[in-house]
Amino acid sequence: MRTPVLVLLTATLALSACQSRWNPANWWDKDTAAVEAVNPLIPDKTEDGRSFFAAKETEEYRGLPIDKVTSVEVHRVTEGRLIMAIGVSSVHGTSDTRLIIPEEAALDGGVLTLNLMGRPPLEPVIGGSDQTREVTTAVVLTEQQMAGVRTIRVKALTNSIDRRVR
Secondary structure, eight states: OHHHHHHHHHHHHHHTTOOSTTSGGGTTOTTTTOOOOSOTTSOSBOTTSOBTTSOOOOOOOOOEEOSEEEEEEEEEOSSEEEEEEEEEOSEETOEEEEEEOOTTOOOBTTEEEEEEEEEOOSSOEEOSOGGGGEEEEEEEEETTTTTTOOEEEEEOSSOEEEEEOO
16 A cells, blocks of 8 residues: 555655646646746847847947067967967056957968057056056957968067967
């Protein structure tokens, strides 16, 4: 007698987690077991009336060249190549640093040029050591983007550094 009762209780407990017709809670009152398809934690619209999941309009990046580049590393990753650059900004608080491929730049003799850019703060603070103004950024380029590239050149305002691609 103990075994059938134990099996029945275990089956009832296991099926009570289901949202199917096998769930004993759904046998008598169909309205209480209805699953709400709308997640109340995700808003339908934003403040400006757009859908929450709509793609945001991309604005043009308006960074300025970083003062100097101090280090460039190229690493092989699954997606292609990871190019990491460290530079020193002329002011404290530079943010949103990026390695940008200029639109007019073509692959010139196997050399791919990237510009080290960043957004300075609204109220810049000048001075201090280079370590306090150091910025780091990286970009991953796919094998298709790296086709024909033998050297990567990262340009800053006052200098540039070249690295061979292996």
